[in-house]
Amino acid sequence: MPTTLFILKALEGRGAERMVTTLASAYVKMGHSVHVLCLEATQDMPLDANIHYHLVPYDEVFTEQNFASESKQAQAYKAVAQRIDSYVLSHIGTPDLILANIYKVNWIMAYSRLPNIINVLHTALSKQFEQQLLDMPAQTIHHLRMVYGAHPCSCVSDGARNDLLALLGNITQTTTIYNPCDAAWIQSQALLTPRIEPFGLRDKQYIVHVASFDTMKGHRDLLHAYAKTARKLPLVLIGKGRLEAEIKALVRQLNISRDVIFLGFQSNPYPFMASAALLVLTSKFEGFGYVIVEAQALGVPVISTDCPFGPRELLPNENLVAVGDIDGLARLIDKAVNARSRHTVPLNQQLLPTVIAQQYAAFALSAKASGSKD
Template sequence: MTQPIILLILKALEGRGAERMVTTLARAYVKMGYRVHVLCLENTQEMILDSRVQHHMVSYNEPLFEQEIEQVAAYKAVAERIDCYVVENIGKPDLILVNIYKLNWIMAYSQLPNIVNVLHTALSRQFKDKLSRAPDHTIAHLKFVYGTHPCSCVSKGARKDLIALIGNISRTTTIYNPCDVDEIKKAALQLPDIEQFGLTLKGYIIHVGSLDTMKGHRDLLQAYARTDRKLPLVLVGKGKLEDEIERLSIQLGIKDCVKFLGFQANPYSLISSSALLVLSSKFEGFGYVIVEAQALEVPVISTDCPFGPRELLPEQNLVPVGDIDALTTLINEAMSNLSKYKAPLNQQMLPNHIAYQYLKFGQNY
């Protein structure tokens, strides 16, 4: 009997939430006995795939065009290349999960069966500028991209946002990102050793996320500067705002209390050894690092940003976005009573549950 085939498609195996979802889900499907394939457009590989997962690359050679008509032609050509490659080298997948807007657009032109788009963020936020400049055109474009195949959103808030923006024009559902507790705990026992960064066990506060505007590092540093700063603040991640955030730490007089560790392929030992994890985002599609902290039984507080944290944490663990005073107060309160801000992981987020939800949703296509 031929093993069923699962295909997961994304731009590259970079170290962000969507890529963590793909690697976790791929491993879950392998354990369930599926033939699992991951197909990327770029060769960047910061995330490690299970050795039983087959990794493929179909190069995207075209530049990004200013004219949409040229971009459409380029993406149609890429979709055709992907279709031919899959048919010749993989076969007929029983389920294809397509991650990230760029791939969602490309695969709207695909002729392959059983495609489900996975939305990792809120479209209204992702396309805020374009919706402001050209709302009718942008909405029409998004209706095409996300009306062609069924869509799964990683939070209820992101799904409501999708429907509010383009209407209920395709089948939609909410499927949270999977959290592999066993693998996360295993990874937490591996390098990097926190001592190499001058850190001590439960002796620091941590933030994990790319250094870009949506992650709210400016608010976090301003709030942290107003605390008693008994513990240093550790920032894990890379991004275009790194120099700006480092300059801000100097301006606030907290440079000696803030450690910039850059991207870490395995952040779990750093999370596990921290006293408190803080998420300060302006918006999220899900908030992956929250459930990872929960898996490691680390206290976690967050901004009540759209759209993930309020679905993952109790109200006492949340503060309004942009309220620096409230974030300062919550950091101080959490440091005074850490156990109060531990929140249990929802067991429905374990990988096998999530894998079955995608299969069920895809089978009803």
């Protein structure tokens, strides 16, 4: 029985974590022994009962990133990698495939001696490290080459892969593998609780935005644009995060409190997505844009900023608007509300989990055969 291991920071309710839980379930169905190893105990997302969950806490908090190879941060991460290696070999064995998710884990696993590791790049490095590249370009490039040159790397969009290659060069074997979308499971979850009625919502009578309250998710642009629309439908915001109080203050400042509803984090957002008239994504940058394909799986119209890099690979031009174009976003929201069928895009069946799982397995074999460092 093949053994597949996913490593990530925690099971938080974000796109990378949705990718892990979806893909892990697919490997279970394919007969793999599947393990998820986290560095933090936060668990917002449930795991399939047949998936083995492991916690190897790293117990280190760093207020500043220090990329120097001998910094306290680097030394601590080397120690964490050693603990992970020891734990995996003792409790799991030698996995046939290890998917390391999120930059912090990619950095830690650069020091790992386990075989068969693939880094999964979920975002655009040039955007994620934009400030560091301005402040200390040589040190940042050197650090990122160390992190992403350590193992083969799969990127969740062509844009993210091209960004990696343009920034760091051809330092390792790379490929593009989109995030999986379990349409059947999403549709089944949409039929479960919570129901929308207790929240004062009516079917197909609201717009929804699902994202953590973080700068990159573009809540400020969304609210400024929404304030300029006809506001035929209320705007529902699902998520949590450090900027939530600031966003609520902006809603009051724009005098749109009657039309904006905050629902907080929802472990099952799909009933709210399925019943929406329109889903809007307003990110500054994305690696993929998970909610787009989830909306497609539910048959919900979806529009998005044409941010780097995922949305343009998932949606036609008429469903996209330039990042920062507040007036254009307002017009597109009104247009989509009035012509919903024109902005409904079917799900690409190549995104189904078993297809994506097979692509990772094939890439791992290719990387091994080519003699890439792993």
